[in-house]
Amino acid sequence: MAILTISREYGSGGREIGRRVADQLSYQFVDKERLFKDLEQFGPRWVRVAREVDEVCPTLWERHDWQYRGYVAQMEDLVLEYAVGDNVVIIGRGGSFLLQGVPFCLRVRLVAPLEARLEAIMVRESLNLEAATRLIAQVDGERACYIKANYGRDWDVEQVYDLTLNTASLTYDRVVETLVESLAAKDRLATPEAKARLGLVALGYRLKARIATDPRVLVPTLEVLPEGDGLVVSGIMHTPKEFHLLQEMVREVCGDRPVRFDLHRRA
Structure with a gap:
């Protein structure tokens, strides 16, 4: 009943390794x-917005556009929904940052030297050296910027992760074996209290997604965080009508929770 999140350098084999772990443990693969x-x-x-902006570096305008914020909130909600179900491998999507602090989540970073990744990408994508070099720089740059823009963190800082593995110095079989062993240890940390806490966090992301995807309510700096056995909604609102809409959404998503x-009024 553990969770595996994989952050990976482009060409390091993260997707294939994640799939192997999921198949071996009968985990969901997301x-x-x-x-x-x-x-x-x-x-x-x-779906259209996702295809346009997924894991790319958002412009300043996009960061404040309600559709972009709504898309990010929906993706976060979906990732948390899978995490609550346990037994899941999550590839990318900021999962290692979203699930930071969850004791039964194994957060892994997969890396490899540029030369090894170039070789892999040239074969997989049928590219020459120059094109493969550009593609790796572009994909890694966009992923790093996406994380920085949405979570304010550097994606390649080792302290974020429980494990950082070099897939060029280890066989894929050995990497999979290491991850399976580490997940067994994490599984023992899936206490009822830890799972209940994750459920509350997930409820917060569900409420945030509900608010962020409604064009009638524009709440800059929207945050929905756990507080005791409930949630606190913070941000900036503009009109009493927005507040009434927020109350309706809270009842719809959270019920009696x-x-x-903690809203501030802006004229």
Whole structure:
């Protein structure tokens, strides 16, 4: 009943390794394509936005655009929903940052020297050396910027992760073996208290996604965080009408769960 999140340098084999771990342990495997499929339930608008902005460096305008914020909030909600279900491998999508502090989550970073990644990408994508070099720089740069823009963190800082493994110095089989062993240790930390806490965090992300995807409510600096056995919603609101809409959304998503508002009025 553990969770594995994989952050990976492009060309380091993260997706294949994650798939092998999931197959060996009968875990769910959650990657970009699965999450994009899940987005279809919210309508074609969000699938289109996802295809345009997923894991790319957002412009300043995009960071404040309600569709971009709504897309990020929905992806976070989906990732947390899978995490609450346990027994899951999550590839990218900021999972290592979203699940920081969850004791039964194994957060892993997979790396490899540029030369090894170039060789892998040239074969996989049928590219020459120059094109493969550009592609690796672009993909890694966009992923790093996405994390920085949305979580304010550097994606390559080892302290963020429980394990950092070089897939060029280890066989994929050995990497998989190491991850399976480490997940067994994490599994023992999935206490009822830890799982209940994750459930509360996930509820907060669900509420945030509900608010962020409603164009009638624009709440800059929106945050929904756990507080005791409930949640606190903070941000900036503009009109009393927005506050009433927020109250309706809280009742819809949270039911009887206590929710406190810490909202500041801006004319």
